[in-house]
Amino acid sequence: MRRYDLALIGFGGVNRALAELIAERGDELADELGFALRVVAITDLRAGSLVDVEGIDLAPLLATGPGELAFAGMEGGNADPRNEWVIREVPADIVAEATFTNPADGEPAVSHVRWALEAGKHVCTTNKGPVALRGRELKELAVRHGVSIEFEGAVLSGTPVLRTAERLLSGLRITGVEGIMNGTSNFILGRVEDGADFEAAVKEAQDLGYAEADPTADVEGHDVQLKVMILANEVLGADLRPEDVFREGISGITAEDIKDAVDKGLRWKLVGSATRRSDGGVDARVAPMALPADHPLAGIAGPLNAVAFRTDLLGTVTVSGPGAGRIETAYALLSDIIAIHQRHANDAAASSGHVVEEALHG
Numbered sequence: 001m002r003r004y005d006l007a008l009i010g011f012g013g014v015n016r017a018l019a020e021l022i023a024e025r026g027d028e029l030a031d032e033l034g035f036a037l038r039v040v041a042i043t044d045l046r047a048g049s050l051v052d053v054e055g056i057d058l059a060p061l062l063a064t065g066p067g068e069l070a071f072a073g074m075e076g077g078n079a080d081p082r083n084e085w086v087i088r089e090v091p092a093d094i095v096a097e098a099t100f101t102n103p104a105d106g107e108p109a110v111s112h113v114r115w116a117l118e119a120g121k122h123v124c125t126t127n128k129g130p131v132a133l134r135g136r137e138l139k140e141l142a143v144r145h146g147v148s149i150e151f152e153g154a155v156l157s158g159t160p161v162l163r164t165a166e167r168l169l170s171g172l173r174i175t176g177v178e179g180i181m182n183g184t185s186n187f188i189l190g191r192v193e194d195g196a197d198f199e200a201a202v203k204e205a206q207d208l209g210y211a212e213a214d215p216t217a218d219v220e221g222h223d224v225q226l227k228v229m230i231l232a233n234e235v236l237g238a239d240l241r242p243e244d245v246f247r248e249g250i251s252g253i254t255a256e257d258i259k260d261a262v263d264k265g266l267r268w269k270l271v272g273s274a275t276r277r278s279d280g281g282v283d284a285r286v287a288p289m290a291l292p293a294d295h296p297l298a299g300i301a302g303p304l305n306a307v308a309f310r311t312d313l314l315g316t317v318t319v320s321g322p323g324a325g326r327i328e329t330a331y332a333l334l335s336d337i338i339a340i341h342q343r344h345a346n347d348a349a350a351s352s353g354h355v356v357e358e359a360l361h362g
Contacts, residue, residue, distance in 0.1 A: 002035040002345070004337065005053075007092035007121075009083060009112050010099035011044035014126055014153075016066065017330035018096060023058040029334075035341050041090045043081040044069070045099070051076045051090055083108070087115040094340060096333050097125040103222060106133040113149065117141045122344075124336030126153035126329050132226040133242075135233055148340045153332025155227050156181065159321030160335060161307045165235045173312040174235055178273035181227045183303030183323045184210045184218035185250050185270040189288075190301055193258050193267070198251070210303055210324070220249030221286040224272040228284050231307070232274035238282040240274075246285040253288055266290040267298050275310075 006022075008015040021029070022037050030036040039056045043049045048071040050056060056076075061069060071077035087095055095116035101109040106129030113130045116123045117138065125131070130138060131151045142149045152162050156179075165174060180186050184205050191201035202219065205211035217223045225247045232238040232245075250270050258268055269291055274284040291298040296318040300306045305323030308316050322328045 001030060002341070003038055004035060004093045004341070005038050005040045005055075005091065006337075007041040007043075007086055007090055007095045008039060009043050009087065009095060009097045011042050011047060011069070012066070012098065012100070013326035014098040014329045014333070015042075015096055016062070017326040018098075018333050019058050020062055021330060021334060023062060033338060033341070037337070040092050041086050042071070043083050043086050044071075045081055047071050048077060048079040049082045049086055050074060050078075051086065053091055083112060084115055087112060087121070088119045092121060094122045094124060094337060096337075097123060097127060097130075098329075098333070099127070101127045101129045103129050103217060103226060106130045110134050110138075113138055114141065117145050117147060117149065120145050120147055122147045122149070122340045124150045124153075124333050124340070126151070126157075126332060128154045128223070128226040128230065132229040132233075135230070136239065148343055150336030150339050151230075152335050152339075153329045155230055156305045156307065156319075156321065156323045157325060158328035158331040158335070159305060159319060159323065160332075161231070161319050162234055163335070163339070164317075164319050165309060169309060169311060169314075169317065172314060174276075174309050175312065176273065176275035176310040177231050177235055177307055178271055178297065178310075179227075179231075179307035180269055180297050180300045180305055181224045181272050181307065181323060182218050182221075182270060183305055184215065185221075185224075186300065186305070187303050188219070189250060189253070189258070189268050189270070192253075192255055193262060197255065198253075219251050221247045221270060221272075224270060224286045228272040228274055228286055231272075232282050232284050235309070236274055236276050236282050238274065238284070240282065240284055244284060246287065248287040250288050257290075261290040264290075265293050267293070269297055269300070271297065 041051045047069040050071040072079035097112045109127040110130045113123050131154045187205050188201040225245050229240045232240050271289045272286045296308045306320035308318040
């Protein structure tokens, strides 16, 4: 059976959850998917790095609290994360990149992805920055080195919007996308609609783990801006930069605005959208909108996310699901690994078939 050796770059909630899936369901997944997974390297800003090319025993790591984990002193362990060395030099088939990254420049994830591709390794990442800001460059690099870069989790976590567009909506002309792509802002708007004041709703979102200590990226639309760029570039074939996407957050919406909307049968949502113009260009924006009840996004409540694709033959097709969560995002990485396996197993089969055909007709 085919086996893929993984290097986990970052061992916070997402890659730790992927390790849990491998440890707890590895045999079941192998039977179902036709390939096995083995972790041979882990790096983490706090814990350091751990390498075992014969496979890391994940059980004792997962039994240790995330804040208590330290690789120094373990066999193959080091107090330094050594990200570049691990990514370039440790023999792994796939690099799973899930580090904390600056949304302004995509670092350090951009460098992590580049190092892996240059080393001839497949990459799956949950980071928006590398895909939104350097996506075209990184995909071209992957092609040159004969490997794949996958990033389903960069938009709606485990909810497969990119593959829905690529695979299930193939043959359709997609003229635009719009969505609720940030569960934190959606939760906050819903709580204000229920009568909470804005600051209290933000605090509640933080207490529930939806919002970071600094909620600016969620509340002011920066997070959605990057997601709109990814959707526009991947689904509509655009090549947008952050300055091409108009952005307005929800902090300017008052309780009175929300009450007036409810009285009119409307609901405020932070909507990210991209629309193809008649000249082939793409307009993109992030802004709060008061949606009518029959709009496909109006009923998306709490931390849920949704993306609506406007198509020529089916009209509007909406995909909804969780837009955050460690397990959900880990599933996105697993789905990326499945996509890598399917693509390259098919390439290998096609190459083998071509060799056989040449032999028969040679």
